[in-house]
Amino acid sequence: MPSKSPAQAALEKADKKANSSSGWFSSSSSKYEEAGDLYQQAANLFKMEKLFREAGDAHAREAECREKCQESNEAAQAWWNAAKAYKRGHPDLAIQALSQTITHLTKAGRFRQAADREKEIGQIYLQELNDLRKACESYERAGEWYAQEDAQATANACFKDAADLHADLEEYPQAIARYEQVADGSLSSALTKYSVKEYWLRACLCALAMGDPITAKRNLSKYSSLDTTFSSTREAKFINIITDAIEAGDMETLTAAVYEYDQVMKLDNWKTNILLKIKKGIQEEPTII
Template structure:
């Protein structure tokens, strides 16, 4: 029979320690502390062997031992280590472990760290599971926590990602509200002011995706009053041309405006997708709302 790996040996010792009855004088706390240390050693050995599911499981067992000893920081850390192992091919388990980590952080008032982990959950939902709805919810939760901790730039980045996802889900009203929120926060700083015209452009495209030229025109005017340089930007002129083409039902003028803008400012995937949706509205490939 094959010899046991070091990881297996640590795991068996840990199980034995965790399940042993405490003697007359030993406290159960010390028993779980020792078991936790052994699970951690087992987990690290499994990682060396590239057995990531087993490593994650061992870290999770470590976390449970730390919880029994009321070592909440160590428990949070162990859950996070479990999540990092599970990320190598076990997204559902990674999300569960990160959720446990977050519970410890929020109970301890460590909202900045909770936000970091919540953002990781959003990325797993998005990249591994293509679950836009849940990714969006996690980005918004992370954004709220960053905002509480005055991490404004990081909060804005999360809300912007949430806005993009709302638009992908065709929840254009929610997307517009988020883009405007991020733009408002960015207007106040010289460092972030340059990005505002892009948020407003996206917001205006969302209005056009709803075939709502009235809201698009009203918002275009309002954004110009918030920043007097906006009406002279390529973004604002681009949207004006699009609004006119949509109102006229002029497919060719619309396409010409898009091509002209793209030649100078390369359109990313998000903008390309929403511009196609707007165009389908003009050509009648979708029912007008």
């Protein structure tokens, strides 16, 4: 019979402690406190053995012991440790553990930390599970919590990620609203003002992807009135050219404008994808003879 690993032995000791009956002179809370410490030790030993699923499970059991002792801060930390272990190959379990962490943090009014964990959930949905809808919801929730904690730059980054995802999901009005919100939040600061033209460019591309060049033009003039330097930017000129080309059904001018813009500004994946959708939309429009 193979000998038990140190981690396995520690886990059994923790289980034994958690399931023991409390003696005459010890309270059940001290029993769970000790069991929690033992589960934590077992989890750390499992990590040394690179057994991350088992480490996550041990931290989850530690968290349950902390909850039985009404130790909310320690429970939040234990759930977070569980999530970090589960992240190594078990994204669904990581999300569950992070959700437990968030429950404890929001109850304690620690919304800044809750936002950090919610953002982590968004990243797992996006990168590991490719669930754009859930990722978008998490980024929006995190953004709202950051905003109420006065972490405006971090909130804007989350709302911008949510806007990109709304556009990927072809929910263009929601995307436009989010880009405009982030732009409004960035206009007031000299540090963030430079990024506003990027948000407005994305908002206008969303309007064009909806097949609505009139809204794109109207928004362009609205943005130019909010910031007088905008109309002279490469972004604004690019939107003007392609909007005119779309209204005229002129594919050559559109393609040339996109090529020229890419030479100078290098289109990222998001812009490339949305421009392909815009192009496809024009090609599919019925021509009036």
